[in-house]
Amino acid sequence: MNALITISVLAVLVLYLGLYKANKALLPVTLLGLAVALFFTINHWNVFTGPTFNDMMSYDNFAVAFSGITITSTMLILLLSKGYFEKISDHVAEYYSIILFSLAGILVMVSYHNMTMLFIGIEIMSVSLYILAGIRKQDFASNEAALKYFLMGAFSTGFLLFGVALIYGAAHSFDLEAIKMHLETNLQTGQAISPLFYTGVVLMAVGMAFKVGAAPFHFWTPDVYEGSPSLITAFMSTVVKTAGFAAFLRLFATCFYPLHDFWMPVILVITIITLFAGNITALYQNNFKRMLAWSSISHAGYMLFAIVSLGSEASYGVFVYAIAYSAASIIAFAGLVLMQANTGSDSFDSFNGLGRKNPFLAFTLTVAMLSLAGIPLTAGFIGKFIMFSNALSSMHTWLVVLAVINAVISIFYYFRVIVAMYFKDAERAELEIPLNFKVVLAISVVATILIGIWPAFLPNVI
Amino acid sequence: MAVFYLVAFLSIFFSLLVIFSKNPVHSVIYLIITFFTFTIHYVLLNAQFLAIVNFIVYMGAIMVLFLYVLMLLDLNVNSEPVKSSLMKIAGIVAGMCLLVTLAGALKGSGFLPAGAHEEVVQRPNLGLVKNLGQVLFHDFLLPFEVSSLLLLSAMVGAVLLAKREPREI
Numbered sequence: 001m002n003a004l005i006t007i008s009v010l011a012v013l014v015l016y017l018g019l020y021k022a023n024k025a026l027l028p029v030t031l032l033g034l035a036v037a038l039f040f041t042i043n044h045w046n047v048f049t050g051p052t053f054n055d056m057m058s059y060d061n062f063a064v065a066f067s068g069i070t071i072t073s074t075m076l077i078l079l080l081s082k083g084y085f086e087k088i089s090d091h092v093a094e095y096y097s098i099i100l101f102s103l104a105g106i107l108v109m110v111s112y113h114n115m116t117m118l119f120i121g122i123e124i125m126s127v128s129l130y131i132l133a134g135i136r137k138q139d140f141a142s143n144e145a146a147l148k149y150f151l152m153g154a155f156s157t158g159f160l161l162f163g164v165a166l167i168y169g170a171a172h173s174f175d176l177e178a179i180k181m182h183l184e185t186n187l188q189t190g191q192a193i194s195p196l197f198y199t200g201v202v203l204m205a206v207g208m209a210f211k212v213g214a215a216p217f218h219f220w221t222p223d224v225y226e227g228s229p230s231l232i233t234a235f236m237s238t239v240v241k242t243a244g245f246a247a248f249l250r251l252f253a254t255c256f257y258p259l260h261d262f263w264m265p266v267i268l269v270i271t272i273i274t275l276f277a278g279n280i281t282a283l284y285q286n287n288f289k290r291m292l293a294w295s296s297i298s299h300a301g302y303m304l305f306a307i308v309s310l311g312s313e314a315s316y317g318v319f320v321y322a323i324a325y326s327a328a329s330i331i332a333f334a335g336l337v338l339m340q341a342n343t344g345s346d347s348f349d350s351f352n353g354l355g356r357k358n359p360f361l362a363f364t365l366t367v368a369m370l371s372l373a374g375i376p377l378t379a380g381f382i383g384k385f386i387m388f389s390n391a392l393s394s395m396h397t398w399l400v401v402l403a404v405i406n407a408v409i410s411i412f413y414y415f416r417v418i419v420a421m422y423f424k425d426a427e428r429a430e431l432e433i434p435l436n437f438k439v440v441l442a443i444s445v446v447a448t449i450l451i452g453i454w455p456a457f458l459p460n461v462i
Numbered sequence: 463m464a465v466f467y468l469v470a471f472l473s474i475f476f477s478l479l480v481i482f483s484k485n486p487v488h489s490v491i492y493l494i495i496t497f498f499t500f501t502i503h504y505v506l507l508n509a510q511f512l513a514i515v516n517f518i519v520y521m522g523a524i525m526v527l528f529l530y531v532l533m534l535l536d537l538n539v540n541s542e543p544v545k546s547s548l549m550k551i552a553g554i555v556a557g558m559c560l561l562v563t564l565a566g567a568l569k570g571s572g573f574l575p576a577g578a579h580e581e582v583v584q585r586p587n588l589g590l591v592k593n594l595g596q597v598l599f600h601d602f603l604l605p606f607e608v609s610s611l612l613l614l615s616a617m618v619g620a621v622l623l624a625k626r627e628p629r630e631i
Binding site for chain 2: 097101116
C-alpha cells in the first residue's frame with residue numbers, strides 16, 4: 001500500500017514540478033520516488049498475513065514480486081526517456097505523471113483481492129495508456145493508435161465488466177476467496193454451478209486476453225505498438241504485459257482454479273492460436289518495431305502456458321519469463337529509439353553494419369535477440385524451459401511440441417537483426433549512445449545473462 | 463400498481479416515438495422523456511440511488527452529449543443516406559436476435575440462484591442511498607478512493623491532448 005501511495009503522490013508532485021517549470025528535476029525526482037516505492041514493495045516480502053483493507057488487496061509475495069518487476073522496468077524505461085519527450089512537446093511533466101498513474105493502476109492490478117479492484121486497476125492503467133499512445137498529436141499513426149486502442153480497450157472492458165457482473169450474480173461476491181469457496185462448496189456438495197458463472201468465466205477470459213494481446217483478440221496490438229512513440233511502446237510491451245499476466249494468473253490460478261477442467265481448453269486454444277499468429281506474421285515484417293509487436297504477441301502465447309498448466313511452478317514461471325522478456329524488450333526498444341533518433345528509419349536494413357561501428361550496442365541487441373528467441377545461457381531460455389517443463393508435467397506434450405516448432409520459427413526472424421548487424425555491410429556513421437542508454441543496456445544485459453547462467457539467483461515466488 | 467401501468471405505458475409510448483420520429487432532434491428529446499419515465503420506475507422500486515444517477519448521468523450528461531453531437535453533425539432529412547433493404551433486413555435480424563435473447567433470459571430466470579429474489583423482497587430498503595453509502599464508504603472505501611486516481615489521470619490526459627501545442631513537431 002505504501003508503494004501505491006508513494007507513486008500516486010509522486011505523480012501529483014511531478015505535475016506540480018511541471019507547473020513551476022522545473023523540467024530538469026522531473027527525471028531525478030521520478031526515479032527517486034520510484035526507488036522509494038520499490039523499497040516499500042520489497043519490504044513487504046514474506047510479511048503477508050492476509051488480505052487487507054476489507055479484503056480488497058492482498059500484498060502476498062506474488063504481488064511483491066510482480067510490483068518489483070514492473071517498478072524496476074518502469075525505472076529503466078524512464079531512464080531512457082531523458083530528452084525523449086522534450087522532442088514531442090513542452091508538456092513533459094504530464095507525460096511522466098501519466099506514466100506514473102498507469103504504474104499505480106498496475107500495482108493495483110497485481111495485488112487485488114477483489115474484482116472491483118481488478119477492474120479499477122485495469123481502467124487506471126488503460127486510460128493512461130490511451131493517452132500515452134496518442135501524445136504525438138500531429139502524427140496520424142499516433143492518433144490512429146490512440147483511437148484504436150481506446151475503442152478496442154473500451155470494448156474489452158465491456159466484456160470484462162459483464163463477466164464480473166455475471167460472476168457476482170452467481171456467487172454473490174466480488175471477493176476472490178469467497179468466489180473460490182462458492183465453487184468448492186458447490187462442487188463438493190454436487191450442486192450445479194449456475195450457467196451464469198460459466199458465461200462469466202469465459203467473458204472474463206476474453207477481456208483479459210484482449211488486455212494482454214492474445215490471439216484472436218490481438219488485432220489492435222500491431223497498429224497500436226507501431227503507432228505509439230517507441231518509448232511508450234516499450235512501456236506497453238513490457239510493464240503492461242507483465243501486469244496483465246499477473247492479473248490474469250491471479251484470477252485464474254486462485255479464484256477459478258476449481259473450474260480448471262472447464263476453462264483450460266479455452267485458454268489452450270487461445271494459446272495455440274496466439275503462438276502461430278504471432279510467430280508466423282512476425283516472419284513477414286520488414287519493420288523492426290512491427291516485428292517486435294508481433295513477437296510480443298507470440299510471447300504472450302508462451303506466458304499463457306502458465307495459465308494452461310497451473311502447477312506449483314506457474315507463478316514462478318511467469319515471474320522469470322516476465323523478467324527475461326522485459327529485459328530483452330527494453331534492450332530492443334532502446335536500440336530502436338537510438339536508431340530512430342539517428343537514422344529516422346526502423347526497418348531491418350537500418351541495422352546493417354552496426355556490428356562494426358557500434359560493437360557494444362550490437363552486442364547488447366544480439367543478447368536481447370538470443371534471449372527473446374530462447375537460446376541457452378540467456379534468461380529467455382530459462383523462462384521457456386520453466387514454462388515447457390511445467391506444461392510437460394501436466395501432460396500437455398503436444399502443446400510443447402507446437403511451442404518448440406514456434407520457437408524455431410521465431411529464431412529465424414530474430415536472427416535477421418543479428419545477420420543485418422554483423423554480416424551486412426553498409427556505409428554508416430557511428431551512433432552516438434548517451435550515458436543513460438549505456439547504463440540501461442548494461443543493466444538489462446547483465447540481468448539477462450545472470451538469470452541465464454544462474455537462475456537460482458531469483459527467489460521462488462510461491 | 464396503477465402508477466406503474468401508467469408509467470410503463472408512457473415508457474413504451476415514448477420509446478416508440480424515438481424510433482418513428484423523422485427528426486433526429488425530436489428523437490433525442492423523446493429519448494430524454496423515456497429516460498425520465500425510467501427514473502420514475504426506479505423511484506417506484508425504492509432504488510433511490512439508481513434513480514438519481516439515471517436522472518443526472520443519463521438524462522443530463524449523456525443526452526447533452528447526444529444533442530451536441532447531432533448539432534455538430536448537422537443532420538437533416540435531405541442529407542440522411544437512404545437505407546438499403548439489406549440494411550433493413552440486417553436490422554430486423556439483429557432486433558429479432560435481441561428479442562430471442564431477452565425472451566430466453568426471462569425464461570431462464572429460473573437459473574438465478576434460490577434466494578436471489580427473496581433478498582430483494584426481504585430487504586426492501588436495499589436501494590436506499592443510506593444503505594448504499596454505508597457499503598460504499600465502509601466495505602468499498604478503497605476502490606472508491608482509488609478511482610480518484612482514474613479520474614485524475616483521465617483529466618490530466620484530456621487537458622494534455624486538448625491543449626494547443628505552441629510549436630510544430
